[in-house]
Amino acid sequence: MGIEGIGARVARKEDKRFITGKGRYTDDMSVPGMKHAAFVRSPHAHAVIKGIDTSEAKKMPGVIGVLAGAEMKTDGIGSLICGWMIHSKDGSPMNMGDWRPLAETKVRYVGDAVAIVVADTKAQARDAAEAVKVDYEVLPAVTSAVDALKPGAPQIHDNAPGNQIYDWEIGDLDAVDKAIASAAHVTTLDIVNNRLVPNAMEPRAALGVYDEAEDHYTCWTTSQNPHVARLVMSAFYNVAPENKLRVIAPDVGGGFGSKIYIYPEEITCLWASKKTGVPVKWVADRTESFLTDAHGRDHVTTIKMAFDADNKITALKADTIANLGAYMSLFSSVVPTYLHAILYSGQYVIPAIHCNMRTAYTNTVPVDAYRGAGRPETTYALERVVETAARELGVSPAELRRKNFIREWPYQTPVILQYDSGDYEASLDAAMKAADYDGFPERKAEAESRGKKRGIGMSCYIEACGIAPSQAIGSLGAGVGLWESAEIRVNAVGTVEILTGSHSHGQGHETTFAQLVSDRFGVPIDSVSVVHGDTDKVQMGMGTYGSRSGPVGMSAVVKALDKVEKKAKMIAAHLLEADESDIVIENGQVKVAGTDKALGWHEVALNAYTAHNLPADMEPGLKETAFFDPANFSFPAGCHICEVEVDPDTGKVEIVQFVASDDFGNIINPMIVEGQVHGGLAQGIGQALLENASYDPETGQLLTASYMDYTMPRADDLPSYHVSNTVTPSPLNPLGIKGCGEAGAIGSPPALINAITDAIGNNNLNMPATPQRVWAAINAA
Amino acid sequence: MYETHYHRAGSVDEATKLMADAEGGKYVAGGQTLIPTMKQRLAAPDSLIDLRHIADLKGVTVNGKDVRIGAGTPHAEVAGSTQLQAVCPGICYLAGHIGDPHVRHMGTIGGSIANNDPAADYPSAMLALDATIHTSKREISAGDFFIGMFETALEEDEIVTAVSFTAPDKCAYSKFPNPASRYAMAGVFVAKSGDGVRVGVTGAGMDGVFRWEEAEAALASDFSAAALDGLSVNAGDMLEDMHGSSEYRANLVKVMAKRAVAAIS
């Protein structure tokens, strides 16, 4: 591997700037003449806008412009779109309600943007925003999807009768119902997947600059996918054609999905820059983040699992209502369908599966992908029902899972997906060993002597990463292809630039991507730079989410490296007068195998650019581009085991052990992978124990709009994890990578809740398992 | 934050004078409550009169069992005072469990009791220790000082200068933090001295901090956790919010009281 190659625990190159406060985020960007924006936002969850009076605001000190939605419409700025078409089971297309960047006629959630104020200072902009008078006629609001679908619920969009977006299904309902009817045992469970706020450390921000002389726009923004932002802003929002719009996502402080989407604010800042003639910067404060960043999860599910007399699973049926909020965010439609329902086979052979999914509008901020995106919801329902079944059947949860494991790959599930490779028993065994599963009864007895209730729970998860094969997702309704691109530029002195369409907002690409080059050419990673996040530098890319930078982004890099390597070898063969097939690259040397004839890597590079002595017909230069379109998703899987102690007097849960044994395929940098797992676990534990976005059901006000009420995981809420890996390489990409970014958040919640319900002897417990809820469940048991 | 005028006072007198001259002025000490409220534009004082540079308001003095804590003393200094630890460890423990290190190095005891947040920790100790609150105008017993949620006996321009109390024989504080804010969902300060036992409860009561007199009586005759077994506070008098029902808070009050007693019996 070499000390900096594939598999090496290289320290992150980018961390020096991050931990010394030298990162360059959108809010650090400054351009001459730049002014500041504040948004006028709806204080109501649902109201008709009867009038907007900006006259007072326009007179306030420092104010340059106050702009509202009507003008924006006149200027032809388009509505926000959802980029994935889902059809209901009756064949009708999903009901996409109109989402104006600045609401003109109606507001639909607390925080909905109504107008933008541009002023000399941020404080002046805020003062003036308060002076904008909006005449609202307040309407009744609905915040839960279940309530929104009930007859008589407030109607949120005219074109979505009964607030339904789609009523979709997958699988063979007849077969499932028959299997359930003839089953030896059926376990049924009602599940709530609590709603979460993504809470990236850096709030969203945008700086829009219109250059009148060039008729050109530049947008600095907190994006996970700047090229997609440019594409959508030019193709759908009519901000500017792509060649006149540059989008730059510089350092971005975390996204977790919430920065995939193109929000009203960046569009509005660009438009406002043209209208006012000044560059316009907006930076969300934390309250705006809570109110307006797309939230995650929010499903209510009934799940049934059927077994034969031998405890083999015969069918699975899931019926879910999902809350998509007030508008359909960019990928909101696919999260509960093709990122969720098609994973219901989990790690098990399940002959018949059916999932029905109804989605609804509510008077809450839009819901979209959040770390795991659909797969945590599946895994939570599935792994709780399996564990519950084991208890009902009186068998060991581990053995029930083992008995039903898939054991041959590729494995075709009844719900579209074909799993690439795996060894689920290996991760189960590794986790059970690491957790000393067999020693649990002794530890439980010991805890009891201290007045504590101890419990153990597991979860065997699967997820689909590396989104996605373009043709396949196109046939399922995707509006884009999800390949990735890379360009390798070898400079004349042998240093290397990787241009990638992947975007790093915490993942460590500057290190891991450089490791690929180091591994290939033997150059130190210090002489490899990663260029990303700028549509003027990187030709095209689809960005980072869904654990795709490894399986898809790095695969594109590998393909480009293949081309560079081939050309470098041709040059070397020519210079060394050897056959191309005899050339090898080792430790920074390009050699004729088995001889001492060699050139330094930098000499080959220099020759490519001096072009004094190249093979006949060869073009000068050493720079290659590649696109990689995956043949399938990749399927990381693993086993998480959690052990808790519950204080019966207060209901407080302490995680005393957490073991994660994950199969991510091949690993480029184990330290970074561990970091991804740790972060994912923190968010999964957050969902299971702490976090909950709660709206007042009557007024639609977000009750958890600050850290005083929204419980973010802190260091002392989390245990010291025991993480390890088993490896079955993915056969579907050149590196054999499966992806690791979301596994922690996917696998951990059910393990934790299974452990708590085991400890307290009451399975009727919803996330987050707060002290009060656990205490109540103990006392109800 | 709205625009405001900043004034730095060098003495208590100067501070009161600045307040008299200001229109809509507010004292600021650690700023750990006031500044976040201003940043959210929920408070908009025209003038801020900074008490942080008044030397008289600072420091902990311990004379035998007599304790005096200047109103401007930050929580971290109370938590770390070895003199105080020797005579009244309960209050050091309490101060050490307020917020996080940033908050403890900025926030002050005067600001905390003047604010009288129903979930703040200090007020429970003030009641249990039968403390005297010294102000720029008078001395007020803790029992008379705390009136209700965010309400005290302070007049608009009155400044807390110090708190004083006689250290009890034994004392302990037990806190169940709100999972999100880490303020008290139930915090119980138990102090035992020759005069008897006093139990101050914060975080739970609908009217803010209160004394649990039933528990005091029970503990006076039998100072053990078991003495509280048959008692309970009335759930109907407890706060209820998304983090805890009133029944849950009533339970926590009892559990925290028992733990505080158990720690010193």
Ligand SMILES: Cc1cc2nc3c(=O)[nH]c(=O)nc-3n(C[C@H](O)[C@H](O)[C@H](O)COP(=O)(O)OP(=O)(O)OC[C@H]3O[C@@H](n4cnc5c(N)ncnc54)[C@H](O)[C@@H]3O)c2cc1C
């Ligand atoms: C993140 C965070 C967590 C916290 N956690 C806790 C916790 O767990 N427990 C807890 O008890 N508290 C907690 N606090 C509050 C903290 O203890 C504050 O410091 C305290 O409540 C106010 O003290 P201050 O000195 O900061 O007052 P300031 O914020 O400066 O002032 C608060 C109020 O008191 C008035 N005031 C200040 N000093 C005086 C005085 N000497 N005389 C008269 N009026 C005065 C001010 O005018 C203002 O109205 C937390 C705060 C934060 C920000």
